[in-house]
Amino acid sequence: MVKLTIDEREITVEEGATILDAAKLAGIKIPTLCYHKRLNPIGSCRMCVVEIEGLPNPMTACTTPVAEGIKVVTNSERLQRMRRETLKLMLVNHPLDCPVCDKGGECSLQDLVYEFEIETAEYRAEKKEREAIYATPLIRYWPDRCIMCLRCVAACRDIKALGAIDIVGSGFGAGISPVNKEKCESCGECIKVCPTGALTENLSRYKGRTWMVNRVKTTCAYCGCGCQLELNVMNNRVIGITTKDDDEVNRGSLCVKGRFGYEFIGSEERLTKPLIKRDGKFHEAAWDEALDLVAERLTAIKTAAGSDAIAGLSSARCTNEENYLMQKFLRAVIGTNNIDHCARLWHSSTVAGLAASFGSGAMTNPIADLLKSEVILVTGSNTTECHPIFANYIKEAVLRKGAKLIVVDPRKIDLVDYADIWLRAKPGTDIAWINGLILLIIKENLQASEYIKERTEGFEELKAAVEKYTPQYVSGITGIPASDLMEAARAYGKAKPASILYTMGITQHITGTDAVKSLANLAMLCGNVGVPGGGVNPLRGQNNVQGACDLGALPNVFTGYQPVTGDEVREKFEEAWGVNNLPRTPGLTVTEMFSAAEEGKVKAIYIMGENPLLSDPDMNHIEHCLKSLEFLVVQDIFLTETAKYADVVLPATSFAEKEGTFTNSERRVQRVRKAVSPPGEAREDYRIICELSGRMGYPMDYKGPEDIMEEIRSVTPSYAGITCQRIEGAGIPWPCPDEGHQGTPILHIEKFVRGKGLFFAIDYKPPAEPTDEEYPFLLTTGRVLQHYHTGTMTRKGRGLNMLYPELLAEINTDDAVHLGIGSGEFIRIASRRGDIKVKSLISERPGRGVIFVPFHFSESPANALTINALDPIAKIPEYKVCAVKVEKA
């Protein structure tokens, strides 16, 4: 600790703190402009100059570390004169166009000029024209308004670690310019930190002044990061997105989708009225008519073919409250456990695997914990594109905290640029390299022996099982050089603590559950579970996929993973819901439902907010299944590809039009708030279910989502302490057993949820469909940064489509040369199940023999190719590998 005096007050601060930090701590205000707490000090604006006794020259408080015994003066005549003169210099050639500037009213320069009562722009200089080119079409740069505080440059460098923009030129002619344009992710971090109107959003400028818009804080509707943002509303339209620095998870940052992907809310294509299909055509209908029809048909099918002839798909996009009602509707009203949702397709193997190993199938640690990790192992996760805000933490841990990063991925994803070690494993070979690491760690005696002894079971079996996974053996399967595997084993083995992050690259395999258990083995081996900075962390792909699982939109469990097979559990729910005979056997999974439809066992499906035709594997098969149904209801915000097959389409509301909660990937339950009213006659999903339920003889009478949450709490121990009031300000991670409980950021501290952590002895099995002479390429599918899922939201606005307008299939340079394919040329990719025609993107990202196709595009649906081979436990399809052939189209 260091003692110093500021303005005659004695202050004690930590060594390394700056004078500005110390002053803040003491509540002494020093004017700043370029300073931003998330950025390394810039020192460009010179507003924070202070005097130090005995030194002739003033120093900037933001860049000067404290020293023992110094006496600092923050406010003197000389300092005020300097600040005034500096401010006047900022106004040199700064256009006083505040009336037409988007930033008018919340501009730091305006505020300071006002504070210092500067009435005229006293100094002039000959004007130098500066070019207004910028790194992304979504942002406009106004060189004249730019005061060159360099916050944008620092944000791009310090937060995103991209360095897409920088200062170019010298002297008065210097300006901000793209220097690595291809690196720009259009995340808008630069706009976020710009203190003036020098950077403005290009989608919505001149749509509303800051004081005319209403800002409603809510949770982002894209990936599972759960970023907090403010919808800027004017005249019942969302015209922009802003953020606050202090918000948890994202701390003011967003990705391109979060910041610019809001246009779908006000899209002309939104569903505004219920649709009923007659003679193969949709006709608009009144709500009563549509609901009556649905109730009548479902009742008829239930009566004729039994409850299990009906199935429902809930939604990872809908709120917790809506998911709760959906599964309640299926179970209590229809009388079936045939309820599932697309988590099946993404992380069901996680839920199954981690539950078996640890007793709970969710992220063990909060993402901010990465800042405490010594080593971060990322595998099967293209984090910068799929979880951009989580990726910010990885970059921060590596670049600002000095953590080591190990990336294991078949593609040279962007994270590889920040990695100390990159293992390019062949798709579908994860268990082999994980076992290889385990063997090496044991051989080097780096395992946490005490931890293993006290907190786990099954270690001897594991030890025996990995014996054959020598580096040479692993190398043969995975293609990873033995020396690299050794380096990774030492890095992970020696780190205390080390964190593991993974997503679909691990889970979407026929051995997905086993691969998840293998990662759990690795983490427990080194004592990394239940400790800050450690953990096994599956990153969830959709805004509320965690919540949809938590709330029982799964065929085998009620809310909070209470099994439907448990008699006591069932009795509890029967009592709470006032029904008898809740179904006692687990229902069908998504993947099984469609096959059952094809076989005629399932006759009706009710889909809320999902687009299985595009999201599920083997599209032609799904199409056939949908056609086999007697009755299909789709409740959505757009007429999706799936909805086109429906008999009744019900217009629902987007996240911006409803109240409720989402649970992010970290198990943090956060608020969703209504900002605009729904278009046309669209209704909140929960209201639709309630009305339908009433028509089927089970009245659901909730005053609103808050009311539903109260019911959820009463039947769900892990959510028992979470009330809407408690999460008004900041979310709470479950389990939260009572209202006095602060939530549980880290799971398995001291003790695993299942008691002892369980090691599984697991053997590697190859993917279901190996390549052969006819189909020599491995296809792997995934996301791109600019789009989300089946594109129902991201493809509905201009912004994101300017950046990524059409599907591109990534193919390795050598393969392209071999096949005679030029970049941007069309290729045909065919599997045993179908074929698609797409534009090629020749790149070094995929390895040789690997093709990567994003699945967002209905015109060239990747899932026309994928295989419906399932993991035997989790029933997750093997999206990540199938054999294809590629030719010039």
Add this chain to the structure above:
Amino acid sequence: MTDVFFSSWGGEIVDNRGKEPENYEKIKGIALPSQFAGKEDIRALIGWYGIVLRSRDVNIVDLCRAYITAVQSESCGKCFTCRVGTMVLADTLTKICRGNGDEGDIDALVRVAEVIREGSKCNLGQTGPIPLLDAVKLFAEDFKRAVQDKKPILEGNYHYKLTAPCMDACPIHLDIPRYVESIKEGKFEESLNTIVEKLPLPGVVGRVCVRPCEMHCRRTILDEPISIKYLKRFVADDNLKKKKKVSFKQTPSEKTGKVAIIGAGPAGLACAYHLALKGHTVTIYERFGEPGGMAAMGIPDYRLPRNILGFEVEQIQKMGVAIKYNTVVGKDIKLSDIEKESEAIFIGIGAQASTAMGVEGEDKGYGGFIPGIEYLQKINVGVDPYPEGKKVVVVGGGNVAIDCVRSSFRIGKEDVNLVYRRTKREMPADHVEIKDAEEENVTFHYLTNPKKILTREGMVIGVECIRMELGEPDESGRRRPVPVEGSEFVIDCDILVPAIGQAIDLGLLEGKSGDNVKTTRKSTLVVDEFTMQTSNPRIFSAGDCVTGPSALINACAGGKRAAVNIDCFINGKRLEATDDDYFDRLFNDVKVFDPREKIGFLGGRKMLHLPMLPPEERKQTFAEVEKGYHFLEAKAEADRCLRCYRVGMIAV
């Protein structure tokens, strides 16, 4: 100097206005040469410490205008006060010089200049307004007249250069503030690119440089210099670790040709690199089986691991430079034959021979008597030069002597002594290395000189020494050591290593009729100090064979300079010194760094030293003694840089 009529340099005002030249008060603290580039009279100097006026024809207002305009054009744009402030000053001064000024302008000049000086982020802004403030105060009448007369002022002739104390001190003039700032901002690749614009051996120099830059670091005045050397090593290592390609900006000359280089040492490599950048076809003839010259043969691996040198040479080879190993010019191939095939030749053969001690018996070829360079060369190729011996005495006080003693432990010698005729204070070796050697338990015998080699059956068994004391200073300024009569004593040893100096082996030259290369009495080659051309116009030379044994960075600088001139030579351009060269000379007189300067900032942030292996462990092995910076340490160290850019301008 008594022809200067005004000086405010360093804040010491000497004002001879109104005096007759014979009564001029002399100025102290600065020696302003009378000519620039040997042809133009220097009429005034304006720069970081003030103004010096020699000619009364210089218009002070226009001088300020030109100077501030130069400062503005060099402003990096990273802080408001300097970027905008100097523009306002430059515009205002231009307005005044055009005859459009008004009274308020002068006031504004002072106000803005003050805030730039006090408020700027780096030294460019902090020093830029100093001469203007001096001028406005001490030449108030001139400014007033300029504003009142409203007549355009004729623009003078000026030259300027941007420099910094560290850059100026660096023989190859690396843009140190720039590459250090890149590190601070985490742009390590950019930092390396800045270095390799001039220096192809960043990893080597980042380990073994004698760091004149750090001796001139302004931060020393506050606390300690920043570790420029280790930062250079850091970016080189980081690049090596990340296996990234270094991007060399190759800009081929109009005409390219064949150049032969003799010696793959630092001078030859630097020359080859810069010639390759210009697109020339380069062949290096090297007498040993590996590249590096003294960097490989003279510097032990614990200071400079082979793979570092190897990687950097490989990069040069990848640019198309061919190296013919095990080829001794003058023996395996004649210089005249090379001359026939090449448009130009560069000689960079270094100083590979050892100087005699003048001690009885040193020419007898006793077993165990091994000259220092040879001793190191053998060790560096993995051979124990004399396995029979265990007790070593090394004679000398330079870096080679220190390398010899420290290497001795590492090949298993048990008792290692260093004999030096002066005291520790006069030792020319790097003081850091002397300390390292002390920690490793070398026995130092100061004020001692060898007198006679003691032998038995042709083998060294000891050395008779005599005690010395320091007498009057000699021509080098150091006090001359004088023997103390009757103080002889014997140190037992079986290996005696003289390392008192290096000589140049001119065996490759074929005499006057052959190649026309002039040499000195000390066997060094005579070259033009700016162009590195020898008396034979097609032969250039640099490095130790020109300067005598010197620092590695000097050899690199010489090699680069030669390459620039060889390129001109091939393109038929006149070989001459550039303005930059003349500014170097000027700055040498004017002094860019003044250790007496009062900086007035908060100090107390000491240099971050590299962690070292403990002495007992490191003396057993040739593994690198110092561990490099972690990148967070490098960034923190870089953050200490004061960025002392400054502009010096002369009126001619």
